[in-house]
Amino acid sequence: MINDDITGLQFHPLRDSLYEEMHSRPFQVIPSPARVSHLALMADDIQRVSQFEHLQELFEILGATPPTTDEVCAEYDLGAFRIRREKHLEFTTYTFIHFDAPPRSDPFASTGVTPLPSGWLERLPGQVVTAFHLSVEDSGKSEDEKLMLPRVKSYFEGMRLVGSSPQQGDARVWTSFRLHSDHFGRFLICNKRMSDSQLGRLAQRLMEIETYRLMTLIALPLARACAPDLAKMDRQLAALTQRLSEGGVIDEQAILGELTDMAARVEDYRAKTTFRFTATQAYHELVLKRLAELREDEVSGHLTVTEFMTRRLTPAVRTCQSVGERLEDMSKRIDRVSDMMRTRVELSIQAQNQQLLASMDRRSKIQLMMQHTVEGLSVAAISYYSVGLIKLVMDAIYDSGVSFNKHLALGVAVPVVISSVWLATRKIHKHFLALAKEQRDADLADEKARKEVSK
Incomplete structure (x- = not known):
């Protein structure tokens, strides 16, 4: 026996919305005859809120219960009048369908927006990109094409027509892809053998073609x-x-x-x-x-x-x-x-850096030569003053009664002092050279480490 109880399973939180997404924009069912008007308006988020409030205002004017939820796609049946509103990424579309339009010789004398209250459409928020009327008419199966063409051309104010026979000849579609005197485009569907569902799908495709065409050309x-x-x-x-x-x-x-x-x-x-x-x-x-x-x-x-x-x-x-x-x-x-x-x-x-380094190298050599000269002079000067101090000490010792040969002692002290001063100077010089070498080695090690890290 198959267990149909799956309430214990864990469902993805988007599972239901994914199922509904495939049915969010269903095809319409349009009878023949019918008058349809379609508008596409570019709108931002604030304008879309205003559009929905404006739609609620229409329901109040018509004495119907206003919708409370702003859905992605919604259809509202108001007797012989239907409104369909769809929200897209950049624009919002409105489709107005009038089912009980009075029969007239001109299929565009009455349109889908005819039942709207005066002034409501003009106050619709957003920038209109697409606006056209689509008229669905019954056409006799045996109607002569040559007799039909002059009459159809008059509906489009004499403009050059674009026409085809879609769905294997079950209908005729006429349009001019131009704006007419009412600032709307026009489509005419002459139905021969199509059902209401087929007409709805055909009309939907034509509305999408015209809307996406203009959105493409922006x-x-x-x-x-x-x-x-x-x-x-x-x-x-x-x-x-x-x-x-x-x-x-x-x-x-x-x-x-x-x-x-x-x-x-x-x-x-x-x-x-x-x-x-x-x-x-x-x-x-x-x-x-x-x-x-x-x-x-x-x-x-x-x-x-x-x-x-x-x-x-x-x-x-x-x-x-x-x-x-x-x-x-x-x-x-x-x-x-x-x-x-x-x-x-x-x-x-x-x-430039190489030239600068070469110039610095030359200056360094000159400075080194000057430094050696200064070091020699420094040794001489320090030795001179040191020998003078030793002479003063010897004079003091000799005057105190200690008898010795001052000239001989001073002569012996001179080379000793000079040697000591020279050795001390060299030791200090080597110490600074060792510090400089250590710093250079450290800099080279840091540079090598940075290169390895960059690799």
């Missing part, structure tokens, strides 16, 4: 702003490298100053662009994945969504990638040239 103006200065620094660095390769007399301090200035500017650009360029790559990968999931078929005479994205979006991403790689390459080149300059300066300093 880095393009930044890349374009960096490119001219990078080209200027590249020429400046090439000129410096050429001057170093030619040799000759150069101003090391001036060149190091130029290199330091360029390094500071490059690091400033890297600090401003690294996250943005990395995010661009991530968003672009998401766009490509969502495009692959569409499984588009071509509509005669029109670019598909995938073709349009590949032609327009990919070069922008490559531009950002190129500028990012140029920044990395420029930083490495500046480091290499700086290393060469530091090596050149160190060699120059070593040559």
